[in-house]
Amino acid sequence: MKKSTFPTPQDAEAAFYEALEAGELEAMMEVWAEDEEIVCVHPGGARLAGYDQVRESWAQIFASGQRLKVHVSNQVVLSGMMLAVHSVHENILVQGEPRSRPPVAATNVYLRTGNGWRMILHHGSPAPQTPRAPAESPKILH
Amino acid sequence: MKKSTFPTPQDAEAAFYEALEAGELEAMMEVWAEDEEIVCVHPGGARLAGYDQVRESWAQIFASGQRLKVHVSNQVVLSGMMLAVHSVHENILVQGEPRSRPPVAATNVYLRTGNGWRMILHHGSPAPQTPRAPAESPKILH
Numbered sequence: 001m002k003k004s005t006f007p008t009p010q011d012a013e014a015a016f017y018e019a020l021e022a023g024e025l026e027a028m029m030e031v032w033a034e035d036e037e038i039v040c041v042h043p044g045g046a047r048l049a050g051y052d053q054v055r056e057s058w059a060q061i062f063a064s065g066q067r068l069k070v071h072v073s074n075q076v077v078l079s080g081m082m083l084a085v086h087s088v089h090e091n092i093l094v095q096g097e098p099r100s101r102p103p104v105a106a107t108n109v110y111l112r113t114g115n116g117w118r119m120i121l122h123h124g125s126p127a128p129q130t131p132r133a134p135a136e137s138p139k140i141l142h
Numbered sequence: 143m144k145k146s147t148f149p150t151p152q153d154a155e156a157a158f159y160e161a162l163e164a165g166e167l168e169a170m171m172e173v174w175a176e177d178e179e180i181v182c183v184h185p186g187g188a189r190l191a192g193y194d195q196v197r198e199s200w201a202q203i204f205a206s207g208q209r210l211k212v213h214v215s216n217q218v219v220l221s222g223m224m225l226a227v228h229s230v231h232e233n234i235l236v237q238g239e240p241r242s243r244p245p246v247a248a249t250n251v252y253l254r255t256g257n258g259w260r261m262i263l264h265h266g267s268p269a270p271q272t273p274r275a276p277a278e279s280p281k282i283l284h
Contacts, residue, residue, distance in 0.1 A: 037218055037219075037220055039218055039220075039229040039249075041247045041249075041267060041269070043267075044267075044268075044270075045269070045270065046247070046269045046270045047216070047229060047231065047247040047269055049218055049229070074189070076179055076181055076191055077179075078179055078181075078225065078251065078253070078262055078263065080222050080223065080224035080225040080253075081222065081223060081224060082222035082223060082224075082225070083220065083222040083224075083225040083227065085225065085227070085251050085262075085263060087181040087189065087191070087263065087265075089189065105183045105188070105189040105265070107181075107183075107249050107251075107263060107265045109220065109227050109249075109251075111220070111222075120220055120227075121220065121227060121229065121249060123229075123247070123249045123265050123267070125183060125185075125186075125265070125267035126186075127183070127187070127188045127189055128186075128187065128188045
């Protein structure tokens with residue numbers, strides 16, 4: 001199968017969330033750069049580094065068969081020539097659950113490669129529903 | 143006071159963690175770009191966007207008077223001409239506590255400005271002590 005090419009970081013991001021919703025491992029890994037320096041932090045999870053660890057984590061997640069609908073909002077874009085950084089809220093509805101989970105704050109980083117834009121970092125963490133000052137939350141360390 | 147100039151992303155990162163340890167708001171905000179597009183997610187916290195929200199959050203954190211020692215490890219660097227992305231583990235010892243908290247996985251993004259490198263994004267989240275596959279953790283959504 002020929003690898004997809006993503007002409008913009010936005011195209012790569014769309015493909016990332018489509019693969020997440022579809023639960024398709026090969027489509028997910030097409031979005032990622034094949035690199036030992038890629039990084040993925042799933043919400044509540046340890047930092048994973050390198051293509052093999054990242055692929056294995058998505059394989060395990062998709063193996064659960066849980067289906068998700070993901071609505072991405074509140075995008076902030078920070079772009080350079082070679083790297084693009086997107087900060088978004090992921091509003092995730094798990095199939096069979098009546099309402100969305102609290103949003104996930106996600107940082108997505110894309111690299112311009114010889115074959116289009118690829119994801120090189122995904123960092124997700126559960127975010128309180130209502131933005132509040134950190135000092136009000138007991139969980140905050142800094 | 144003249145603003146500091148950070149010739150490399152690494153210099154900006156060093157200044158960020160020095161300011162965090164010192165609890166000095168002005169030193170902390172010297173590290174950040176003065177921009178409406180900057181983003182900060184404190185561990186367990188909501189996403190904050192824009193200079194004012196980010197400054198206010200650090201002011202509240204430092205007002206607690208809690209002193210920290212931060213040892214940064216496991217750095218992965220993804221660099222472009224204008225943007226640099228560092229993924230690190232923050233090993234934080236809170237003064238008065240016998241041992242370090244579980245590490246924080248942090249994504250730090252720096253922008254090359256006319257006045258040296260500045261932080262434009264900080265995303266921290268508590269990471270399990272031992273890296274494990276996400277599917278083993280009950281907290282993982284994806």
